[in-house]
Amino acid sequence: MSDLYWLTDEQTARLAPYFxxxxxxxxxxxxxVLSGxxxxxxxxxxxRDTPREYGLHKTLxxxxxxxxxxxxxxxxMEGLA
Structure with missing residues (x-):
């Protein structure tokens, strides 16, 4: 599936402090996982319809x-607002 959504490195770095x-x-x-x-x-x-590129649907x-x-x-959401 070519239209998968992936967070960029910059987006991931910005979100990481909240994990x-x-x-x-x-x-x-x-x-x-978050992209999935x-x-x-x-x-x-x-x-269960999650594309396999994101990993196991149970993990997501x-x-x-x-x-x-x-x-x-x-x-x-509060931190990004």
């Missing part, structure tokens, strides 16, 4: 759910 610290096991690439979350939400897809969903509960996305 929670990783504890223990290294986290899957934040740029890839944006792609799914932007296109109204089901998580788990990160979206966990970070949503933690308020990460709200802090990102």
């Amino acid at each position: 929670p610290k990783s504890h223990g096991k290294p986290r899957v690439d934040d740029r890839r 979350i944006i792609f799914v939400n932007r296109n109204g897809l089901r998580w 969903y788990n990160r979206w759910k966990r970070w949503g509960v933690m308020g990460v996305f709200g802090r990102v």
